[in-house]
Amino acid sequence: MDNAAYEAWFVPVMPHFKNFTVTVDDIIEDPGENKVAIWARSSASTEVGPYSGEYVLILYMNEGGDKITKLLEFVDSSHTVTFFPKLWEHLAQKANATGE
Structure with a gap:
C-alpha cells in the first residue's frame, strides 16, 4: 500500500486498539548501504481479544x-x-446494533 491507502485503512481502526505497545527486538545498521533493519513486535487489547x-x-x-x-x-x-x-x-455488527 502507498501512504494514502495505508492511512485510509489504518486510521479508522486504530481507536479500537487499547494499550498498543511496540517492542524492538533487534536493530541492524548497514552504514555502507545506508540501510537500517528493525525487528519489532506489538501487542494491544481489543474488543475481540488480544x-x-x-x-x-x-x-x-x-x-x-x-x-x-x-x-x-x-x-x-x-x-x-x-x-x-x-x-x-465485530465493528460492523456493533455499528448495525447502534444504527451507525
Missing part, C-alpha cells in the same frame, strides 16, 4: 544518513488475515 504483531522494517537512508528515503514493512500476515476480519465483523 492483538499481537511481528514486523520487520527496512529503512533506506539518504547519503547523509539523516533522512529516510524509502521504507519497507513486512508484517506477520498469518495473524493479520485471521485477526482483522474478526475485528471488522
